[in-house]
Amino acid sequence: MQEAIRALIRHFGEDLSREGLIKTPERVEKVWAHLMSGYTMKLDDIINGAIFDAPGDDMVIVKDIEIYSMCEHHLLPFFGKCHIGYIPQGKIVGVSKLARIADMYARRLQVQERLAHEIARAVMKVLEPQGVAVIIEARHLCMMMRGVEKQNSEMRTSAMLGAFRKRPETRAEFMALISK
């Protein structure tokens, strides 16, 4: 990877032996290893048994989970907030695990639409709840850095599974709760 980074820097006519750049390929490699670490994570390892029996079927919501991901079209970050809701069917999961599931899929090359769906499907698989809802609101540097007129635009994507897809009132309740 360091050779690829050197080629990129060289491409713009920069001097790789310059003080500020000399260690850049090494640093970039480390950063990317972190940004792409989702590829080597496994759902089972993340959950690590933190699933609990719970009575009731009231909606569980975790809102404002920070996400940082990389747009696969431009290799630039997109970042924002992820809201996850589910209706249990006898099982719940530790709140921090939902954030870690979001990280696992965010730390890959992504498009925002797929990210929401992958998170939703993972929660579905782990908990087998009545339904899962995921909404992501994010800003994309590939849009923000290229045109002044797009600097404040935020993209919102959602994935609704099970009860959230089937029942408009369930979806509406989720939307109301996350906008508080």
Ligand SMILES: [Zn+2]
């Ligand atoms: Zn992009």
